[in-house]
Amino acid sequence: MNKNRKKRVTIYDLAMELNVAPSTVSRALQDHFSIGRETRDAVKELARKRGYRTNVVAANLRMQTSNTIGVLVPWINRPFISSLISGVEEAAQEFGYNVIISQSQDCYDREVANVKTLVDSRIHALLVSLAMETTHYDHIEEIIRGGTPVVFVDRVPSSLPGHRVIIDNYQAAFEATQHLIDQGCKRIAIFSGAQHQQIYRERQLGYLAALDQNGLDIDQDLICSLDRLTLDEGYRLTEKLFLLDSRPDGIFSTNDGAAVGAIKFARQNNIPIPEELALIGFNNDPICEIVEPQLSSMTHPAAQMGRQALLQALKVATPEATTENLLVQLTTEVIIRASSRKTQATTSPE
Structure with a gap:
C-alpha cells in the first residue's frame, strides 16, 4: 500500500x-x-x-441513471473502430454526455462481462458493435428488457431486432467486385469474415451476386472465410490461392488488413499488381495510402456512424421515443487506387 x-x-x-x-x-x-x-x-x-x-458512481446509483453513454466495441486499436469512437465522443460532448469505452477483443464471454459492468454503472444508453464470436444475444436482450436503450452499430445481430446504424454491406461488396470485373478480372477471390456475422455474410452475398450477374463462374476454391482477417492471414490465403492450377487475377478482401497481406505476398513473389493480380479492400483505412502500390478500398463512414449511433441512442432514451426500431443506413463508395487500376476508362478521382 x-x-x-x-x-x-x-x-x-x-x-x-x-x-x-x-x-x-x-x-x-x-x-x-x-x-x-x-x-x-x-x-x-x-x-x-x-x-x-x-463521486460519480455513487451519484449514478442514487439516480439509477447517468449522463454517460456506454460503448462496447471489438477492438479499440483498429482504425475503423477508433474513428467510430471519435464520432461518438464528439457528438456526446456536444450534447453534454460522457462516454465509457470497453472492448470485447472479439470474445463472447468478455462481451457478456463488459455489458454487465457497463449496465451496473447506470449508463444512459449502450452502443454495441458485436464481438466476432457472438452468436447468442441473451445478454443484450436482458438489458433491453431492463430498460437500458441499446443501439447496434456496424456489427449487428442477425436475429435480434433493434435500433441500428449500418451500411449496405451487400451493395458495397457488389460494387467492389464489379469494379474488379470492370478492370477485366475473370477469377476473383474473396477474403471473407465469419459467416455467422451478418456484415460478412452480406458482403459475401454481394460478391456472389456480382459474379453471377456478369456471367462469371463461382469457384468455391476462391471463397476464403475466416473468423479473423489479419495481414498474416491475407498473406497465407494468397499463398494458398497461388498454388491452384488456375490462379486468381483479382482479390476482394472484406477488410484492408488482409488485402495488405496479399500485396505483401505478391511483391515478395514478383507478381505484378494490378496487371496479374488486382486488389480491393474494405474500410479505406489509412494504410491504404501507405502501402505500395496504394490499395483500392470501399469507404466505411466510421465517424459518421459513431455520431449517428449516439444521436439515435439519445432519441431512443427520451420518454416520448417511438417503440419502433430505428434504422440509419449510410452510403459507401469505391476509392480506386493503383492496386486495381488497370484501365484508364474507369478511373475516377479520389
Missing part, C-alpha cells in the same frame, strides 16, 4: 470542517434552493481548496 497516497476528500470531511450536516454540503454543491447563498459559497470554496471531487 502506498502510504504517500492522498486520502480522497468526502462530503463528510467538508461537513465536519464547516460544522454543518453532510446533507447540507451535498445540497450546497448541487445549488439546491433550500441552502442559502452564503452557505453555498462557503461549501464550494472549501471543496475547491480541499480538492473535493464528486
Whole structure:
C-alpha cells in the first residue's frame, strides 16, 4: 500500500470542517434552493481548496441513471473502430454526455462481462458493435428488457431486432467486385469474415451476386472465410490461392488488413499488381495510402456512424421515443487506387 497516497476528500470531511450536516454540503454543491447563498459559497470554496471531487458512481446509483453513454466495441486499436469512437465522443460532448469505452477483443464471454459492468454503472444508453464470436444475444436482450436503450452499430445481430446504424454491406461488396470485373478480372477471390456475422455474410452475398450477374463462374476454391482477417492471414490465403492450377487475377478482401497481406505476398513473389493480380479492400483505412502500390478500398463512414449511433441512442432514451426500431443506413463508395487500376476508362478521382 502506498502510504504517500492522498486520502480522497468526502462530503463528510467538508461537513465536519464547516460544522454543518453532510446533507447540507451535498445540497450546497448541487445549488439546491433550500441552502442559502452564503452557505453555498462557503461549501464550494472549501471543496475547491480541499480538492473535493464528486463521486460519480455513487451519484449514478442514487439516480439509477447517468449522463454517460456506454460503448462496447471489438477492438479499440483498429482504425475503423477508433474513428467510430471519435464520432461518438464528439457528438456526446456536444450534447453534454460522457462516454465509457470497453472492448470485447472479439470474445463472447468478455462481451457478456463488459455489458454487465457497463449496465451496473447506470449508463444512459449502450452502443454495441458485436464481438466476432457472438452468436447468442441473451445478454443484450436482458438489458433491453431492463430498460437500458441499446443501439447496434456496424456489427449487428442477425436475429435480434433493434435500433441500428449500418451500411449496405451487400451493395458495397457488389460494387467492389464489379469494379474488379470492370478492370477485366475473370477469377476473383474473396477474403471473407465469419459467416455467422451478418456484415460478412452480406458482403459475401454481394460478391456472389456480382459474379453471377456478369456471367462469371463461382469457384468455391476462391471463397476464403475466416473468423479473423489479419495481414498474416491475407498473406497465407494468397499463398494458398497461388498454388491452384488456375490462379486468381483479382482479390476482394472484406477488410484492408488482409488485402495488405496479399500485396505483401505478391511483391515478395514478383507478381505484378494490378496487371496479374488486382486488389480491393474494405474500410479505406489509412494504410491504404501507405502501402505500395496504394490499395483500392470501399469507404466505411466510421465517424459518421459513431455520431449517428449516439444521436439515435439519445432519441431512443427520451420518454416520448417511438417503440419502433430505428434504422440509419449510410452510403459507401469505391476509392480506386493503383492496386486495381488497370484501365484508364474507369478511373475516377479520389
